[in-house]
Amino acid sequence: MKAKGFIHKYGNNVDTDVIIPARYLNIAEKKELAAHCMEDIDPGFIEAVKPGDIMVGGQNFGCGSSREHAPMVILESGISCVIAGSFARIFYRNAINIGLPILECPEASARIDAGDEVAIDFDTGLITNLTKSESYTAEPFPPFIKEIIQAGGLLASIKQKFS
Numbered sequence: 001m002k003a004k005g006f007i008h009k010y011g012n013n014v015d016t017d018v019i020i021p022a023r024y025l026n027i028a029e030k031k032e033l034a035a036h037c038m039e040d041i042d043p044g045f046i047e048a049v050k051p052g053d054i055m056v057g058g059q060n061f062g063c064g065s066s067r068e069h070a071p072m073v074i075l076e077s078g079i080s081c082v083i084a085g086s087f088a089r090i091f092y093r094n095a096i097n098i099g100l101p102i103l104e105c106p107e108a109s110a111r112i113d114a115g116d117e118v119a120i121d122f123d124t125g126l127i128t129n130l131t132k133s134e135s136y137t138a139e140p141f142p143p144f145i146k147e148i149i150q151a152g153g154l155l156a157s158i159k160q161k162f163s
Contacts, residue, residue, distance in 0.1 A: 001122035001150065003080040003101065004130075005053035008045060009114040010038075014057050015064030016091065020073045022065075033069065034076035049078050054120070056112050057084035062091025071095035071102075081120055083127065083138070085109035096145055099153035103127065105138035112136075122146065 018041050020033065027033040038045040055074060061084035062070060071094050074082060082095070085106040095102045101122060108127045112118060116131040125140035141149065151157035 001101070001146065002120060003052065003054060003122070004119040005080055005117070006050065007054055007056050007112055007114055007116045007118055008038075008042070008049060008079070009056045009112065010041065010058070010061075012058035012085075013060045013063055014041070016062060016067050016070040017064050019062070019070040020067070025067070025069060030072065030076045034073040037073040037077045046077060051078040052080045053078060054118050055079045055082045056109055056114075057082065058109055059085040059106075061085075061087050062095070063088040066090040066094070068094040068098060071100045072098050075100040081122075083108050083112070083118075083120075096148055097154040099149050099151070099156065101141075101149050103138035105136050108136035108138065122149075 020037060021040055024033060024036045035046055070091060075098060081101040083103045083105055086104055087102060092102060105127060111134060112129055116129050119128045119130055122141060125138040127136045127138060148154050148157045151160050
């Protein structure tokens, strides 16, 4: 598994209410809901994001409420991976459950800047900043998490195993 894209960068303590404001949670259609991703801290995000782009956050990314809408709208917006210094525990699990690849790497979080082009090898955990010619190492996914992500999330993985 690999990803390559341009960076959309945010700071520490990006909470789920910022990722997808609660006022939109009555929207059932994923694409329509994702149109509001990050709008309170980055109103131009949806117009700027391209399929495959990568999001970078600081420490405690995804803190706040336990809504699974947050990783879902990030994935639906076109983001192929989120890299952060650390993730809130419930966000981490929700991201894996919906098939959004996420990597904890404090060095990458600190060194990568908005607009940099980055390539990721999920098998090795290698994150390469193509803009700065730097590399950082995250812990690669264990096989069971890799299977869940490749299947498109936990439910898809279970369906795949039993079909």
